[in-house]
Amino acid sequence: MNPLVYLNSQARDGIVSLAALAAAVERFGLSWAEAELLALENGLLPARYQRNRKMLSTAEQLRLARSRVAVIGCGGLGGYVLEELARLGVGRLVAVDPDVFEEHNLNRQLLATPALLGAAKVEAAVARLREVNPAVTVQPQQKAFSVANGAALLAGCALAVDALDSIPVRLELGAVCAGLEIPLVHGAIAGWYGQVTTQFPGDTTLADSYARSGTGIEKELGNPSFTPALVASLEAAEVCKVLLGRGTPLRRRTLVIDLLEMEFVERLD
């Protein structure tokens, strides 16, 4: 019996369970990614995605599984972005961050736990996502993003997610994405405040927000638990839409968020 015949024999109403996929992995020596792709390519939906089913078709789920996305920064924003993209079913993730966990990360960074203090953030991302969704391949890159290594880090990626904590590096990321002609989903946070936009090649939205070289108010305000979770979720929604070509992304629009006054303001380019 070949793996597809096996998966078909195990499927119920077009859905194939985790146990059936695990058996296919075991019996036929497939990777989890190969098993899920085989299912999706043949119109079978892994059961873990069944609550995506009313909003995403099986073909769209396959498209996500075949997509590669780079998440630049694996701290406050990046931890949640990686988690959400892995649960969504984005098949290949590149996690970029030079840092290790420190105690002051514990108030907000999803991947940070006391046991992981001193551990590399990108390695924590690999371990976490293997637990969450073994069909997702995570490529850890424990390095600082720059224009020098940016094109190599983003090679083959459909888009990049800005989860950085540095304005100058953000602008470098914007430049690299423009050079590669891929979209950039931007998020930034400070205390109760945040902003999100999606910059497509040729747009200048990010540069307009950072036209003056200064220090962000996060240096003074810090960041709580909920602001990164919110902004990261908005970024993940943008990633989903851009990968699938659905809906209306925040293109040439920047959403500015004030959670203290609960105000959401939009700026057009």
Added chain:
Amino acid sequence: MKITVKLFASFRDGRFKEEVRDTPAGTLCRRIVLELGLKEEELGVVMVNGRHAPLEQELRDGDHLALFPLVGGG
């Protein structure tokens, strides 16, 4: 002429949320920023009537100028 200035986030501390100001015709955004005691390098998103505006932009009667501080964390 009259313009409306809206401040956001930490810019409101010790200032206001929204204020109508009398200002000479042809006033640049930059002048309002300086009058408010804000430094250019503190500014993030700046918009006039909901659109991105450089500080050199001339304000017109009835304009709404909105100023946000620089947000850069992740």
